[in-house]
Amino acid sequence: MQRVLVVWCPDLLEEQEDGGRGRAFARVTGAVGMFSPVVEAVRSGVCAVGTRGPSRYFGGDDRFARLLAGAVGAVDGVTAEVGVRAGVGVADGLFAAVLAARWSGTDPVVVPPGGTPGFLTPWPVATLERPELADLLGRLGIHTLGRFAALPARDVLARFGADGAACHRVAQGICGELPCFRQPPRRGGPAPGEGISTRQPAFWGGEAGAAARAGRALARVQQLLGPGAVVTGQLQGGRGPAERARVVPWAGGRDTGSEQTGRRRGGAGPVPDPPWPGQVPPPAPVIVLTRPLPAQLVDTGGHLVGVSGGGMVTAAPARLSVDGGPWTVVTGWAGPWPSEERWWAVPRRLARMQVVTGPGTAHLLTRERGGWWLEGTYD
Amino acid sequence: MALVDVSLASRARPVSSSRDQLLPLLPPLRPLLPRGGLQRGAVITVGTGDGTPGGTDGRGVGTGGTGGGAGLLAFALLAAASAAGSWCAAVGTGDPGILAIAEMGVDLGRLALVPGPGSAWPEVTAILVDAMDVVLVSPPGRVRSGVARRLVARARQKRTVLVVRTGPGTWPEGPDVHLTVEDGTWAGVDRGHGHLRGRHVEVAASGRRSAVRGVRTGLWLPAPSGVVAAG
Numbered sequence: 001m002q003r004v005l006v007v008w009c010p011d012l013l014e015e016q017e018d019g020g021r022g023r024a025f026a027r028v029t030g031a032v033g034m035f036s037p038v039v040e041a042v043r044s045g046v047c048a049v050g051t052r053g054p055s056r057y058f059g060g061d062d063r064f065a066r067l068l069a070g071a072v073g074a075v076d077g078v079t080a081e082v083g084v085r086a087g088v089g090v091a092d093g094l095f096a097a098v099l100a101a102r103w104s105g106t107d108p109v110v111v112p113p114g115g116t117p118g119f120l121t122p123w124p125v126a127t128l129e130r131p132e133l134a135d136l137l138g139r140l141g142i143h144t145l146g147r148f149a150a151l152p153a154r155d156v157l158a159r160f161g162a163d164g165a166a167c168h169r170v171a172q173g174i175c176g177e178l179p180c181f182r183q184p185p186r187r188g189g190p191a192p193g194e195g196i197s198t199r200q201p202a203f204w205g206g207e208a209g210a211a212a213r214a215g216r217a218l219a220r221v222q223q224l225l226g227p228g229a230v231v232t233g234q235l236q237g238g239r240g241p242a243e244r245a246r247v248v249p250w251a252g253g254r255d256t257g258s259e260q261t262g263r264r265r266g267g268a269g270p271v272p273d274p275p276w277p278g279q280v281p282p283p284a285p286v287i288v289l290t291r292p293l294p295a296q297l298v299d300t301g302g303h304l305v306g307v308s309g310g311g312m313v314t315a316a317p318a319r320l321s322v323d324g325g326p327w328t329v330v331t332g333w334a335g336p337w338p339s340e341e342r343w344w345a346v347p348r349r350l351a352r353m354q355v356v357t358g359p360g361t362a363h364l365l366t367r368e369r370g371g372w373w374l375e376g377t378y379d
Numbered sequence: 380m381a382l383v384d385v386s387l388a389s390r391a392r393p394v395s396s397s398r399d400q401l402l403p404l405l406p407p408l409r410p411l412l413p414r415g416g417l418q419r420g421a422v423i424t425v426g427t428g429d430g431t432p433g434g435t436d437g438r439g440v441g442t443g444g445t446g447g448g449a450g451l452l453a454f455a456l457l458a459a460a461s462a463a464g465s466w467c468a469a470v471g472t473g474d475p476g477i478l479a480i481a482e483m484g485v486d487l488g489r490l491a492l493v494p495g496p497g498s499a500w501p502e503v504t505a506i507l508v509d510a511m512d513v514v515l516v517s518p519p520g521r522v523r524s525g526v527a528r529r530l531v532a533r534a535r536q537k538r539t540v541l542v543v544r545t546g547p548g549t550w551p552e553g554p555d556v557h558l559t560v561e562d563g564t565w566a567g568v569d570r571g572h573g574h575l576r577g578r579h580v581e582v583a584a585s586g587r588r589s590a591v592r593g594v595r596t597g598l599w600l601p602a603p604s605g606v607v608a609a610g
Contacts, residue, residue: 233477360447360563379450
């Protein structure tokens with residue numbers, strides 16, 4: 001599991017109307033970005049970096065965490081007079097690193113490699129952010145992650161379903177990250193991964209009635225096709241269109257906070273938008289494939305177009321075929337934009353290119369591992 | 380006291396004003412639909428004029444299987460309604476470009492997506508037509524006339540706006556309005572220079588209502604900032 005450093009800013013977890021906290025958090029991610037080119041804004045107030053490279057460079061996780069805590073401590077908070085309150089934690093996996101950061105005081109908390117399962121043991125099950133699960137476990141007398149982790153995985157799956165099983169693996173330290181963790185924290189609404197609430201109070205007359213009706217219908221679709229079949233979109237920072245937006249399972253009732261509904265609109269606001277080198281300029285493609293399709297981009301002679309180390313195409317693209325489909329003539333192209341990204345899983349070096357094929361149709365292609373992939377279409 | 384005011388206000392309002400019947404549209408799209416809005420219970424089909432199939436293959440893509448702008452126009456139709464608080468759903472639209480949809484003004488908190496319903500798409504669409512304000516559906520191919528008729532009847536009965544992404548001959552029922560996207564041209568890209576900035580299209584409206592018959596309008600779909608603009 002990857003070593004992760006998390007910066008946790010308890011005062012910046014929720015956005016203000018005027019965006020002051022969002023701007024303060026952007027300063028935090030900017031400060032972290034001085035140490036590592038790849039910073040992920042996990043949610044508002046929480047950002048993460050992989051420690052492997054930086055720790056090797058700065059002389060270990062401890063030193064890296066201290067340097068970073070110092071840099072973040074010097075950042076202006078919401079008002080310039082007050083600095084940002086921030087905890088810094090390092091552990092195996094995002095979940096444990098967040099807990100370490102929340103636990104840290106003025107000094108960073110570094111959980112040694114392999115020490116994460118033991119570190120997690122005493123934490124309450126409520127840290128999994130699943131109120132229903134915590135409630136049920138509490139009634140069984142299970143109050144800590146350690147006790148939860150000790151339950152047989154098969155029983156957990158049978159009793160609590162796929163989401164419960166995923167939480168169980170996180171509690172055991174086998175898996176590093178909770179499903180649906182990376183999203184802005186919510187005020188008052190049900191927790192991520194919780195089932196659809198059909199008991200919304202009808203305080204606002206027709207408005208809440210419409211929300212409840214929509215929620216019930218979506219729950220029926222989930223029953224029909226499976227819980228993952230209904231999704232919704234969220235925006236976040238990143239380079240490619242697939243990174244800058246997330247598709248998450250519909251969790252129901254998330255619309256109730258009007259300030260949150262507003263913030264998802266248009267991509268502005270709290271989505272911390274530090275400069276992302278290699279970001280493809282807008283507009284964004286209308287179709288973004290979750291699994292890119294293999295593509296062939298060839299020049300007039302039928303030879304595969306490559307991208308040189310200097311970020312230039314080796315020949316002018318002439319024709320495109322996607323997934324073994326028919327060839328279409330390339331009428332225009334732009335790029336490539338080189339990018340290094342997705343530190344989270346495996347580091348990737350890639351280049352993106354926009355290719356115009358038909359009347360009004362264009363594609364976003366990715367060059368990676370010696371091949372071309374269709375990442376999106378401007379339908 | 381406030382509660383009393385609210386209940387009085389709701390009682391004093393006409394039960395079914397014409398305002399309630401009309402959901403808002405992005406301003407550049409208003410010339411295309413009767414009375415400049417989404418009429419509750421209306422069926423609107425969106426397709427391309429060059430014969431490319433509008434229905435997608437579930438993955439929603441293929442070099443020959445997309446229409447230059449029809450996909451974005453279909454989402455643009457529900458943008459203003461979602462931003463005004465209407466509940467919207469999209470069925471069978473494949474892997475959606477969330478960023479593009481959001482840049483256009485769709486409120487993501489009001490849009491539920493069922494990207495790959497498979498053969499259950501009519502059932503899923505029917506469930507959602509019963510409950511949402513606007514449902515966008517992209518059928519996987521030719522739709523049987525019985526299925527189409529039932530969905531249209533349901534939309535009319537439940538006063539839900541049904542937006543159908545169509546290809547030539549894939550939707551057997553006559554819609555209230557059919558929007559055709561034509562002459563798409565991308566600006567900003569040369570051979571190796573610049574980047575995609577915006578796409579200019581012509582959208583033609585046809586349908587039963589004389590109000591929009593023969594209306595054509597030029598649109599940036601999208602404009603460089605990602606929004607929809609007249610042009």
